[in-house]
Amino acid sequence: MMxxxxxSASPFKPSPFRMLVSYLILGAWAxxxxxxxxxxxxxxxxxxxxxxxxxxxxxxxxxxxSLHAWEYVLGEVGNDTIRLFTNTVGVSxxxxxxxxxxxxxxxxxxxRFQFRPKVGTVLVFLxxxxxxxxxxxxxxxxxxxxxxxxxxxxxxxxxxxxxxxxALSNNDIAxxxxxxxxxxxxxVVIPIYIIFQQLRLLDTWPALIITYVATNLPIVVWLxxxxxxxxxxxxxxxxxxxxxxxxxxxxxxxxxxxxxxxVATFLFVLVFCWNEYLLALFLTNxxxxxxxxAVVAQNATRGPQWWYMSVLVLIMIAPxxxxxxxLERYIARGLLVGAVKG
Amino acid sequence: xxxxxxxxxxxxxxxxxxxxxxxxxxxxxLPAVLVVLFVSIFPLLLSLFLSLSRLRxxxxxxxxxxxxxxxxxxxxxxxxxxxLFGTLAMPSLIGWAVLAVVAFLALVAIYRxxxxxxxxxxxxxxxxxxxxxxxxxxxxxxSLLAPGGRxxxxxxxxxYVVIGITFQYLIGLGLAMLCAQPxxxxxxxxxxxxxxMMITPVGVGYLFRMLADTNKGPLEPLWVALGMQDFAxxxxxxxxxxxxxxxxxxxxxxxxxxxxxxxxxxxxxEPVEAAIVDGASNWDxxxxxxxxxxxxxxxxxxxxxxxxxFKIIDLPNILTNGGPGTATETMTxxxxxxxxxxxxxxxxxxxxxxxxxxxxxxxxxxxALRGRVSTV
Numbered sequence: 001m002m003x004x005x006x007x008s009a010s011p012f013k014p015s016p017f018r019m020l021v022s023y024l025i026l027g028a029w030a031x032x033x034x035x036x037x038x039x040x041x042x043x044x045x046x047x048x049x050x051x052x053x054x055x056x057x058x059x060x061x062x063x064x065x066s067l068h069a070w071e072y073v074l075g076e077v078g079n080d081t082i083r084l085f086t087n088t089v090g091v092s093x094x095x096x097x098x099x100x101x102x103x104x105x106x107x108x109x110x111x112r113f114q115f116r117p118k119v120g121t122v123l124v125f126l127x128x129x130x131x132x133x134x135x136x137x138x139x140x141x142x143x144x145x146x147x148x149x150x151x152x153x154x155x156x157x158x159x160x161x162x163x164x165x166x167a168l169s170n171n172d173i174a175x176x177x178x179x180x181x182x183x184x185x186x187x188v189v190i191p192i193y194i195i196f197q198q199l200r201l202l203d204t205w206p207a208l209i210i211t212y213v214a215t216n217l218p219i220v221v222w223l224x225x226x227x228x229x230x231x232x233x234x235x236x237x238x239x240x241x242x243x244x245x246x247x248x249x250x251x252x253x254x255x256x257x258x259x260x261x262x263v264a265t266f267l268f269v270l271v272f273c274w275n276e277y278l279l280a281l282f283l284t285n286x287x288x289x290x291x292x293x294a295v296v297a298q299n300a301t302r303g304p305q306w307w308y309m310s311v312l313v314l315i316m317i318a319p320x321x322x323x324x325x326x327l328e329r330y331i332a333r334g335l336l337v338g339a340v341k342g
Numbered sequence: 343x344x345x346x347x348x349x350x351x352x353x354x355x356x357x358x359x360x361x362x363x364x365x366x367x368x369x370x371x372l373p374a375v376l377v378v379l380f381v382s383i384f385p386l387l388l389s390l391f392l393s394l395s396r397l398r399x400x401x402x403x404x405x406x407x408x409x410x411x412x413x414x415x416x417x418x419x420x421x422x423x424x425x426l427f428g429t430l431a432m433p434s435l436i437g438w439a440v441l442a443v444v445a446f447l448a449l450v451a452i453y454r455x456x457x458x459x460x461x462x463x464x465x466x467x468x469x470x471x472x473x474x475x476x477x478x479x480x481x482x483x484x485s486l487l488a489p490g491g492r493x494x495x496x497x498x499x500x501x502y503v504v505i506g507i508t509f510q511y512l513i514g515l516g517l518a519m520l521c522a523q524p525x526x527x528x529x530x531x532x533x534x535x536x537x538x539m540m541i542t543p544v545g546v547g548y549l550f551r552m553l554a555d556t557n558k559g560p561l562e563p564l565w566v567a568l569g570m571q572d573f574a575x576x577x578x579x580x581x582x583x584x585x586x587x588x589x590x591x592x593x594x595x596x597x598x599x600x601x602x603x604x605x606x607x608x609x610x611x612e613p614v615e616a617a618i619v620d621g622a623s624n625w626d627x628x629x630x631x632x633x634x635x636x637x638x639x640x641x642x643x644x645x646x647x648x649x650x651x652f653k654i655i656d657l658p659n660i661l662t663n664g665g666p667g668t669a670t671e672t673m674t675x676x677x678x679x680x681x682x683x684x685x686x687x688x689x690x691x692x693x694x695x696x697x698x699x700x701x702x703x704x705x706x707x708x709x710a711l712r713g714r715v716s717t718v
Contacts, residue, residue, distance in 0.1 A: 019525060022523060022525060029535065030534050036553055039549070040545075043552065052558060054562065055558060106373070106374035106375070113366075113370070115371065129383065129384055133388050137391055182697070182701055184673075184696050185653065186692075187693035188381070188389055188693075190389060190392060190686055190690060191384070191385035191392065192385050194388070210380075210381055214380070214381030246366035247362075247369075274542070275541070277544050304548070304551070309548055313545040313549070317540060325533050325536075331536070
């Protein structure tokens, strides 16, 4: 009896002892994950006294649950909450969709076409951007600086740039796009702030959306490039012989085959936008504020308002958690392809 | 990577290729390039300029004054040095030993480059990287492994990255191995283990502040039992740092877990079955079959997490507000604090130092693994 506990019936199945140990460890980690979430949930139903007078664990036993925090967040300041929630949902959905469209287009182009940009062109372009920056910083109106830079770029493109014959490859472009993720947002947030201030877009959806698209584009290119590369090219070739256009091939053959990758990438980007704090902090102040800022704002002068905070966090995480549970299989598969090819 | 060219088309279709077909490659790629140029490269250049200047808010707007490398001088050698580098002291014996090992490995790397007659460019590159690595190691050793030393924001950031990723990877791998067994009900664990990744880091910060409260938090009985109910971890440098690291590990272990689990499940079954039939132990199977199979994924996962982890701000900002003092402050939080103090040039300079640091480590990591692991 004892022996069979340590030995499994088949060599391919874990023994009962091993299963027990596995369940114990998995259960312990599940507890580590779920207990904080449980605490968050009960805090949302606690009166301030129940939070401040020490730990109370069980509703109805230890403390009397109350809906006061929910009434405050959804009732008293309900309009604000709805606005924050709409901002979060709208900005993240639009950002994630746009990022996916632009990013998978680029990823597709990098796996199916050959690009050979000349080093000279790139250098000249960078030089002109730098010139525009310096001119603006020295006090020239930015429109003039941009015009001068564009003119100079066109002129040097026709003259100097042709002398450089070295060209870059698709891999260089892909590396360049992906390496943008290395850049810490804090390094660019001040210039972005200044740009949107000039364009009068501060505290609007477009400011957040444009920024989120740019910061998440590398992830999409990274994951989707390898996904597209794993799709056999023969299908597209035969469609091409039948006279289908590139866009039709992309829409009707490539995209449907990449659904797991697209879903995983979309969810990944969505969660990043949904939870983003630093950029939203810089770029918004009232109308376009998103939920993470509201959560932080509950840390008022009277001390942290744990009950309101918990309600807000719960409202915020409910949709993403529901999505994560529904799409769990896609996430694993989609991320894996990107990570295997690196 | 198999790159297929559009010139591979049969002549018949190429003759019919319309104008839109010829423009298709550009139409697919250009939007991404333009977005990145507009929102990443252009601001990055602007930021470089800002880091070389001093900005002042005056009546009628901003006044920009070019000051050269003054902001960097202040950070690296001037009044901010104590915050960035911390207090450096004479390293302990262990500290010297660590430094000696790193220096030895760096010299071996240079020696091998010379012996293999690599081009001069590669040797010089390795020498520079080795010097930078030894310098950074000295910084870590002299602030962490030295009596009287105190780590600055740079070392604290690196500490979060290294400790966080190590634990996330090991826990994630262990859980993935357990979850890959044919256990009834494992889908429950798979879904539950995924959850923390979905929660906003800001929320995680507050959650852990609630949990870590020694008086009102749920662990109060434990603190009382340990006689530590009056222990204010947020006033203790290491207590606060550990709290930040635990929060980070809690949040990001799921990422490692989910991809590693997918990788383990995607590996081929036959070698494992053959090994079981031959009577190989579990450890042997893991060491010789599973580990090599998931190594490429692991290296990429660690690279992704490394790039993201260097940017950490939300968690220390909420959990400890960077305190006590600047003990838990990361470089992004530091840059943000300086920005709040309206020293925009200084803030940009910190951000640039962080950019150099991440780029250095990412490049070093990729180079060190290239050739050893096939897909990096």
